[in-house]
Amino acid sequence: MDCERTGAASSTADAENLAFDVFARACPSRGTLEHVTGKWGGLILGALHEGSFRFNELRRRVDGVSEKMLSQTLHALERDGLVHREAQPTNPPRVDYRLTPLGSAVAERLLALIYLVEDRMPEVLSAQERYDTVRAESGEAAGRATTAGRGGR
Amino acid sequence: MDCERTGAASSTADAENLAFDVFARACPSRGTLEHVTGKWGGLILGALHEGSFRFNELRRRVDGVSEKMLSQTLHALERDGLVHREAQPTNPPRVDYRLTPLGSAVAERLLALIYLVEDRMPEVLSAQERYDTVRAESGEAAGRATTAGRGGR
DNA sequence: CAGTATCCTTGCAGATACTG
DNA sequence: CAGTATCTGCAAGGATACTG
Numbered sequence: 517m518d519c520e521r522t523g524a525a526s527s528t529a530d531a532e533n534l535a536f537d538v539f540a541r542a543c544p545s546r547g548t549l550e551h552v553t554g555k556w557g558g559l560i561l562g563a564l565h566e567g568s569f570r571f572n573e574l575r576r577r578v579d580g581v582s583e584k585m586l587s588q589t590l591h592a593l594e595r596d597g598l599v600h601r602e603a604q605p606t607n608p609p610r611v612d613y614r615l616t617p618l619g620s621a622v623a624e625r626l627l628a629l630i631y632l633v634e635d636r637m638p639e640v641l642s643a644q645e646r647y648d649t650v651r652a653e654s655g656e657a658a659g660r661a662t663t664a665g666r667g668g669r
Numbered sequence: 670m671d672c673e674r675t676g677a678a679s680s681t682a683d684a685e686n687l688a689f690d691v692f693a694r695a696c697p698s699r700g701t702l703e704h705v706t707g708k709w710g711g712l713i714l715g716a717l718h719e720g721s722f723r724f725n726e727l728r729r730r731v732d733g734v735s736e737k738m739l740s741q742t743l744h745a746l747e748r749d750g751l752v753h754r755e756a757q758p759t760n761p762p763r764v765d766y767r768l769t770p771l772g773s774a775v776a777e778r779l780l781a782l783i784y785l786v787e788d789r790m791p792e793v794l795s796a797q798e799r800y801d802t803v804r805a806e807s808g809e810a811a812g813r814a815t816t817a818g819r820g821g822r
Numbered sequence: 823c824a825g826t827a828t829c830c831t832t833g834c835a836g837a838t839a840c841t842g
Numbered sequence: 843c844a845g846t847a848t849c850t851g852c853a854a855g856g857a858t859a860c861t862g
Contacts, residue, residue: 544793548790548793549782552786553782558702558706570823571824572823582856583824583826584825584856584857585856587824587826588855594800595796595797595800595801597792597793597796597797597800598793603824607823608823609823609824618789621785621789622782622785625785628781628782629702629782630702633698633701640701640749640750640771641697642750643749708834723844724845725844735836735837736846737837737846738836760842762842762844762845
């Protein structure tokens, strides 16, 4: 599939299919985006945005990440050219990870999104409360929040 | 203990301007962020950024989404206050979805990230090529790319 | 320290059927 | 049209053990 920037810049007119190529299923940018927005990608990019870290430092910083996932995500990010890995063949080994300029640019956009969401959390929280209240009184017999409870993955 | 920072923002010079609580495991903003960056959240936000749509219009626009996932994601986004749902009790029923101002702001940041990644895809692609080449010649005997092949989420 | 290999659980997400 | 309910597969990702 082509990944041209078809109607990316908000083409309100074209209706039928995808307007955003990233969203096309077989697009390479989709993969990179998932490394970035994935469960651990954002965390790691965020941690690395503050400096350079060694493997286990990173592990401690990113709460809850397993060795496997850290290693895996780091490799994906390195392959995408967002993270630079510098290994010193000493004993014991020392490996430092840091963002590339591209990784830094990506991290900044991602962080902008994150901060926006955080700043607006009060709004989100009250919206959730309203939603739950309405659901509770109208859907009494329907039992608990069905499939929509929380969409997280 | 809700949204404490995990340590991600605590040690470097500019630590205090970063509030990384999203990264803490039991944080509500983490959930909202996942609705947004999740597999379908971005798609739907992107589609809705162009206007108002009915359920099945959305289904056609967002390539590959099932009724279930569309419904589920829409509910999560509505609950978070990012999407507004307007149902008309007519027959047949007509329901329109559109972004709230907050949803619009979020969609814009998300799109900024997406466009950045797209713009820089050439860099990403060449980085991947380099990575794969190096891996291929040095890791010949060490076995295949193991877990790192593609991070995929 | 810096990973890799393997097993196994969890729950996301797809397909299908049904309702108002 | 606009959803909900349910059953199920499959892969992401956690735990654990092992290596250089």
